[in-house]
Amino acid sequence: MKRHNSGSTLIMVAVMSAVASILAAALITLLLTANIVSEKNLNAQQAYFTARSAVDAVIAKLNDKNDASFREYVASLQDDKDYTSEMGTMSGGGNYEITLRKSGKKLKVTGRGYYPAYGASHTAVGTVNVNLAAPEDTPTLSPLHNIIYITGSQGLFIGTANITGDIVYPGSLNISSGTVVDGNVYVGGNLNVSNGARIEKNAYVSGDLSMAGHYIGGDAYCLGNVFFAGESRQIRGTLYYKGYAETANNNLSFFAPSSVKKPDLSFDMPFTSAKADTNLPDKVSAEVHANPIMITHSTALINKSGTIVSCDNYSDANRPVIIDTSDGDIYLLVNRSTTLMNRQFYVKGPNHLYIYLEGNGTTLTLTGGLPVIRMYDKNEEPKIFVIGGSGTRLELQSAEIDGVIYMPDGSIDMSGGVSDNGVQTGYAVAGSIVANRAYIDSNLKLKFVEMNLDGTPLSVLSGKAQGTDPWQIESWS
Amino acid sequence: MKTKLNRNSGLTLIEVIVSTALLAILSIMLVTIMAVATTAIKTTRERTSHAMAAAGQIEENKAEGSQSPASSTTGHLTITFGGNRYDVSGSYVSGVDGGVKYYEFVPD
Numbered sequence: 340m341k342r343h344n345s346g347s348t349l350i351m352v353a354v355m356s357a358v359a360s361i362l363a364a365a366l367i368t369l370l371l372t373a374n375i376v377s378e379k380n381l382n383a384q385q386a387y388f389t390a391r392s393a394v395d396a397v398i399a400k401l402n403d404k405n406d407a408s409f410r411e412y413v414a415s416l417q418d419d420k421d422y423t424s425e426m427g428t429m430s431g432g433g434n435y436e437i438t439l440r441k442s443g444k445k446l447k448v449t450g451r452g453y454y455p456a457y458g459a460s461h462t463a464v465g466t467v468n469v470n471l472a473a474p475e476d477t478p479t480l481s482p483l484h485n486i487i488y489i490t491g492s493q494g495l496f497i498g499t500a501n502i503t504g505d506i507v508y509p510g511s512l513n514i515s516s517g518t519v520v521d522g523n524v525y526v527g528g529n530l531n532v533s534n535g536a537r538i539e540k541n542a543y544v545s546g547d548l549s550m551a552g553h554y555i556g557g558d559a560y561c562l563g564n565v566f567f568a569g570e571s572r573q574i575r576g577t578l579y580y581k582g583y584a585e586t587a588n589n590n591l592s593f594f595a596p597s598s599v600k601k602p603d604l605s606f607d608m609p610f611t612s613a614k615a616d617t618n619l620p621d622k623v624s625a626e627v628h629a630n631p632i633m634i635t636h637s638t639a640l641i642n643k644s645g646t647i648v649s650c651d652n653y654s655d656a657n658r659p660v661i662i663d664t665s666d667g668d669i670y671l672l673v674n675r676s677t678t679l680m681n682r683q684f685y686v687k688g689p690n691h692l693y694i695y696l697e698g699n700g701t702t703l704t705l706t707g708g709l710p711v712i713r714m715y716d717k718n719e720e721p722k723i724f725v726i727g728g729s730g731t732r733l734e735l736q737s738a739e740i741d742g743v744i745y746m747p748d749g750s751i752d753m754s755g756g757v758s759d760n761g762v763q764t765g766y767a768v769a770g771s772i773v774a775n776r777a778y779i780d781s782n783l784k785l786k787f788v789e790m791n792l793d794g795t796p797l798s799v800l801s802g803k804a805q806g807t808d809p810w811q812i813e814s815w816s
Numbered sequence: 817m818k819t820k821l822n823r824n825s826g827l828t829l830i831e832v833i834v835s836t837a838l839l840a841i842l843s844i845m846l847v848t849i850m851a852v853a854t855t856a857i858k859t860t861r862e863r864t865s866h867a868m869a870a871a872g873q874i875e876e877n878k879a880e881g882s883q884s885p886a887s888s889t890t891g892h893l894t895i896t897f898g899g900n901r902y903d904v905s906g907s908y909v910s911g912v913d914g915g916v917k918y919y920e921f922v923p924d
Contacts, residue, residue, distance in 0.1 A: 348828070348832065348835055349831045349834055349835055352831075352834070352835040352838050352839060353838070355839075355842075356839075356842050359842050359845075360842075360845075363845060363849045367849065367853075370852070373856070373860055374860060377860045377864060380867070381863065381867050381916060384871055384918060385919070388871075388918055388919065388920040389919075389920075391920065392920050393893065393921075395922065395923050396895055396904040396906070396921060399906070399923030399924070400904050400923075403904075408902065409895075409902045412897060412898075412902075422897060422898075424895050424897050427893070427894055427896065429919070429921060430891065430919065431908070431910075431919040432919045432920070432921070437895055437897075
């Protein structure tokens with residue numbers, strides 16, 4: 340049979356051409372794709388740099404020491420919620436946006452860069468995440484962490500007293516006559532301990548330390564010289580001193596038998612510059628001034644802020660004045676010298692009582708029989724604040740106030756015994772005292788009670804401050 | 817005796833001519849495509865290389881920051897949250913290699 344091969348070569352060539360064309364088309368497509376991918380990679384790199392720029396800018400703003408506005412904004416964010424910035428434009432770098440997500444003291448910052456531009460065709464997106472941690476709060480000394488904190492160097496007298504808590508005083512201090520301080524004593528000048536006085540914890544002395552009995556129960560740190568006379572074992576812990584030592588018997592270990600060290604000693608006295616505003620808050624001053632309060636024998640309840648204009652002398656411990664804070668904080672203003680004689684004021688309710696002393700020379704005196712300002716329930720943490728402005732004075736004569744007495748430019752005088760009789764608790768002050776000058780007469784007991792300062796004008800003194808160190812980068816991703 | 821013409825032999829010549837022409841065209845096309853492909857691959861490779869070098873320069877210049885005035889210009893970046901603008905001052909550093917140029921902002 341005859342074979343019909345005509346056209347077969349042409350067909351083969353055509354098939355080969357078709358195959359080659361397909362291969363060529365594939366090659367061209369591949370090249371074009373590679374080119375687009377290459378272009379996208381270039382753009383993605385710029386988008387990444389743009390995203391990183393935005394994240395770096397956020398970190399820099401968080402750590403800007405001269406501008407706290409962004410830190411304040413971050414502090415105001417709710418936890419576990421995303422906050423996305425408006426789209427920004429970076430010169431030569433396309434667009435960027437930032438998303439913040441806070442969780443406690445952690446902050447996640449996500450930067451997204453878009454190049455050539457957001458919404459353009461073939462926009463490349465770069466994403467950068469950084470996890471940040473807020474600086475630790477810096478513990479600072481709070482004046483209100485002591486029973487007595489004196490701001491002036493000319494004004495602390497302590498008679499025979501029983502004091503629980505720390506004492507901070509920038510001047511020279513005598514502790515004698517059987518006074519007991521169950522706490523630490525910080526003295527900016529010289530410290531003299533004599534006549535049966537004792538300090539149960541440590542003593543920190545910037546000047547000289549003179550001991551003539553009884554003892555310091557903890558360690559004594561002295562930047563000056565030390566002088567000893569009288570009985571043995573007057574320093575029960577370790578004596579650290581920087582200057583020279585003089586003793587009555589030339590035997591220092593007789594007075595400090597545990598240990599004596601003479602290191603290159605230095606320490607900072609815990610004097611703080613933090614100060615709360617002692618002015619009556621503006622938001623309540625109008626209300627306070629518009630409501631004069633006359634306390635008479637029939638006054639049984641104060642449930643509204645006001646200005647105390649008078650207080651009758653009335654003695655009946657069974658009829659105290661209840662200060663009810665159920666509806667909110669109570670502000671009582673004393674802007675002229677006032678005496679609360681024979682009166683008992685008990686504070687009830689979940690909110691605070693603020694007694695403001697205002698005006699140079701204004702004195703608030705508590706005197707007579709069993710005068711007291713305390714919580715209705717003696718065991719409840721006090722929510723009472725006496726805040727005095729410049730030149731004001733608080734006088735407690737056999738009287739008791741439980742709470743914070745904050746008069747950094749004022750003075751406080753305490754005298755007379757305080758009974759533990761159901762009305763009073765036995766302490767002249769159970770709380771904390773900050774004053775420019777304090778006179779503590781004999782037979783007085785004071786006790787430090789730490790109070791919750793949150794939400795009060797004294798919260799600035801709470802002893803914690805936002806750390807000044809930069810936010811720390813925990814990880815990039 | 818009249819010999820009958822073998823038609824297949826004539827057609828083979830035409831086929832060869834057409835096939836040769838087609839193959840020639842195809843070859844030229846393929847050579848051209850290969851040349852273009854080679855150039856494109858070379859360009860892409862060079863661009864990738866330039867991009868890496870430029871990115872490396874960015875990292876170097878960023879590390880030097882404003883101490884490298886030749887490669888940086890001062891400026892600021894603005895972050896806006898809730899209508900509040902937060903300006904951050906700093907400098908823009910660049911990395912350039914071949915035809916590739918990258919920018920990054922480095923805060924002060």
